[in-house]
Amino acid sequence: MKNMITFIGILYMGSLFTAFSQTPRALFDSALKANPALEALRQEYQVALEQVPQVSQLPQPQVGVGAFLSPIETRVGAQRGRLSASQRFPWFGTLEANKTLALSKAKVSQGQIAAHELEIYYQIQTAYFNLYELEASRSLTQENITLLTALKRIAESRVESGKTTLAEVLQIDLALQEYRQELNILTLKRRKPLAVINQLLYRPLETEVSLASDLPFADLPILEDTLPTTIHPELRIFSQKQAVAKRSLVVNTQAGKPTLGIGMDYILIDPRSDASPVNNGRDALQIQAQISVPIFREKYRAKQREEQLKIKALESQKAQVQSLFDSRMEQARVDHESARLKYEHYIQQIELTQSAIEILQIDYSNQGKGFDELLRLERDLLSYELKLVEAVVESHKARAEIHTYQGIIR
Numbered sequence: 001m002k003n004m005i006t007f008i009g010i011l012y013m014g015s016l017f018t019a020f021s022q023t024p025r026a027l028f029d030s031a032l033k034a035n036p037a038l039e040a041l042r043q044e045y046q047v048a049l050e051q052v053p054q055v056s057q058l059p060q061p062q063v064g065v066g067a068f069l070s071p072i073e074t075r076v077g078a079q080r081g082r083l084s085a086s087q088r089f090p091w092f093g094t095l096e097a098n099k100t101l102a103l104s105k106a107k108v109s110q111g112q113i114a115a116h117e118l119e120i121y122y123q124i125q126t127a128y129f130n131l132y133e134l135e136a137s138r139s140l141t142q143e144n145i146t147l148l149t150a151l152k153r154i155a156e157s158r159v160e161s162g163k164t165t166l167a168e169v170l171q172i173d174l175a176l177q178e179y180r181q182e183l184n185i186l187t188l189k190r191r192k193p194l195a196v197i198n199q200l201l202y203r204p205l206e207t208e209v210s211l212a213s214d215l216p217f218a219d220l221p222i223l224e225d226t227l228p229t230t231i232h233p234e235l236r237i238f239s240q241k242q243a244v245a246k247r248s249l250v251v252n253t254q255a256g257k258p259t260l261g262i263g264m265d266y267i268l269i270d271p272r273s274d275a276s277p278v279n280n281g282r283d284a285l286q287i288q289a290q291i292s293v294p295i296f297r298e299k300y301r302a303k304q305r306e307e308q309l310k311i312k313a314l315e316s317q318k319a320q321v322q323s324l325f326d327s328r329m330e331q332a333r334v335d336h337e338s339a340r341l342k343y344e345h346y347i348q349q350i351e352l353t354q355s356a357i358e359i360l361q362i363d364y365s366n367q368g369k370g371f372d373e374l375l376r377l378e379r380d381l382l383s384y385e386l387k388l389v390e391a392v393v394e395s396h397k398a399r400a401e402i403h404t405y406q407g408i409i410r
Helices: 024-034 036-049 051-055 094-160 166-189 191-200 233-255 298-367 371-405
Strands: 062-074 077-089 259-270 284-292
Touching (some): 024 094, 036 051, 036 094, 051 094, 062 259, 077 284, 094 166, 094 233, 166 371, 233 298
Antiparallel strands (some): 077 259
């Protein structure tokens, strides 16, 4: 029974899991390569980047050719055909403004990738710690079954020697039956966090995960409590969307300015045969300049009001999310401190219970006394050990939540 608490041992779990383990960060690195949702977001980002050359080019030049079905007679000959070419130019700075706007929109897509990566990491950590708790609980329950089985053999030998009754053996059988049923339930439950991890890694749901060989209580360094939450990708996305709206204002201003154009017409002229005027049959070249002035301006004013309202709305949304993150981080800190108090309490309870069990073991082996109390304390000891594991896991979950709202991946 003494092996039950080499336990300050349970927080290290040295004998519980395989030597070759995977950390949440290692699983996350695998998810970065395999997760289809992330890959879809990366493709959307590339799509957004492809918008840049589409909006930063000049309009296509126009070239035309024409023929006069009925030639127009001029002093130097008849006009037979016309070649024309023209090019329109947006107002100075318009193309650069369009390019900057497209790049700003691409940054929003890039921010969505970072936000989704952070969410995936949090989901992996949560599932990983849940799986760890279930594995630790299974191991402790199995160990308790082994110890009760040994106690049952002692009780059976005492029954055979007439020193006790069969009732003690039956009580142990009832406890063993309860623990075996709990072991079956824990084995079934572990499939849930395992499925979450494997789904995020896009691999068969039954693929096993090698857990860490130890999981000490997760501390929160003081410096981490002061980190700003403004680095969270979701908050950056609000800022990036505001930047898009501001760039849209610039593009709208440019769109309300004149558009310039230049062109030329080359006219083919046949020489006259009935006379020889100066420049007879000489082709003509006409140069053109154009300007398009936006006169109807209400749509530009409406667009300006639209983007200004967007900026204000995004600022309000950002403040609301910031407040929510601050609140949830404070709740996570409370959960972490609660886990610490429980952790320290259960360490003490385990030590005291183990000492009492060792005394009762000697009394029961030598004199057959204290069986009911021994059995009760064995149950209490397992309960404290399971709660200690739960407190350790709670500390890691709380730290993972705080890091998530701070936008930290580590």
